[in-house]
Amino acid sequence: MxxxxxxxxxxxxxxxxxxxxxxxxxxxxxxxxxxxxxxxxxxxxxxxxxxxxxxxxxxxxxxxxxxxxxxxxxxxxxxxxxxxxxxxxxxxxxxxxxxxxxAGNSVAQLVFSLILELLNNTSKYSQRVQQGYWSKSKSFCLLDFPISELTNKTLGLIGYGTLAKSVEKIAAAFDMKVIISDHKDANTVREGRVSFDEVLKTSDVISIHCPLTAKTTNLISAAELNLMKSNAVIINTARGGIINEADLIEALQQNKILGAGVDVLTVEPPRADHLMLNTPLDNLIITPHIAWASxxxxxxxxxxxxxxxxxxxxx
CATH class of the missing domain: 3.40.50.720 (NAD(P)-binding Rossmann-like Domain)
Incomplete structure (x- = not known):
């Protein structure tokens, strides 16, 4: 032709x-x-x-x-x-x-934007300044929200393709320890990988980069969230549906984990009455599927x- x-x-x-x-x-x-x-x-x-x-x-x-x-x-x-x-x-x-x-660079950049916001509480501090709290403070600074360093923290990667490897590179610059999850149903753990449950139990930050399939739908539900540290955060820039949204909301409400940053939902665009958009939580950040979009x-x-x-x- x-x-x-x-x-x-x-x-x-x-x-x-x-x-x-x-x-x-x-x-x-x-x-x-x-x-x-x-x-x-x-x-x-x-x-x-x-x-x-x-x-x-x-x-x-x-x-x-x-x-x-x-x-x-x-x-x-x-x-x-x-x-x-x-x-x-x-x-x-x-x-x-x-x-x-x-989109490796773009995705990795958003992943760390979400991580840093959850651990530095930058937006919350900015709001306090705008609300006049700093001007009224007796101290030279405000320490209303915790700030935690990434150095020496463990980043667990679920999925290890190009996007996850881009995240891994940035983690190295923060002197983080990176562990890579094997498949959830793996009978043996491959060299260089860590069992799925061990990643959940030991990671301070979990970042999801696997595709949405029948096996990964609801990969992270209540049982998995209960394995995580109470001071851990989870990031999903992969696909909505990998994390069970109702279970995530419950875990955040009950402070079972420190926080979550999600760039994807099960239905996009979400309905105005979507559960994730109508549950007031200060430890949840939702962005509108922009990780790929630099x-x-x-x-x-x-x-x-x-x-x-x-x-x-x-x-």
Missing amino acids: KASQLTGVFLDAATMGQDIDLELLNALPLDWISYPYTSPNEVLERSNNAQVIITNKVKLDASVLSQLPDLKLICVAATGMDNIDLIAADALGVAVKNAKNY VEARQRLLQQVCDNITEHFAL
Whole structure:
């Protein structure tokens, strides 16, 4: 197929943000149509006659794919491909390519932003200043909230891919001890790994970096949270559903753990009445799935999407 005959559609271009350069995509020899967002009932109409689909989170299931005979390539503008029916795509001869290893620095930076906020209480101190507490203080400083150093603390990593290794590098700069969890159901512990339960029991900070699968759904529930130290914090920048949200809320309410920072929820965007958003807790930080989203990471992601298209069609 000649490049001049190729047509492509980006179904949810707004998920890339407005602050990156899309000229990389526009420079490809394809006729593009980009939509900010696409609802499920719009997918077929907008994808009709397209040889290339780019999607971040728009779902492409078997019923949709079977009605797109011209489709040759799906480019997922993310690493996770759970929104694509990969079995159906393979049966139909549609290639599916994702982006990899583009967000390590961005994810690690947010992980430590959450850790440091939980251990330094920076925002709480800033609020006290704005509220006038410092001006009224008899002392030169306020010591209303505990501050704890990371040096010599143990960081437990659950999942040990590129993202976790980026976190590990920063931990080394803080002189933290890093331990890596083996699988929860492992019969033997691999060299260089620590048993899952031992990671929970001994870590001061736990950072989750595994994919969401049937085995990792509710990987961290009440039983696992009860194993953790009462002064430990847990960070999830992986996928919502890996931590049982109701059990996490209960653990935080009862001070079974010191705190939690989560960048992902089971449903995104969450409903306004979501439990995690409507339980007042000063030891819980929730960010809106932004760990991947530095400007630099999103630009690298777009470059990979373009490279995937160029390679597939030999442009």
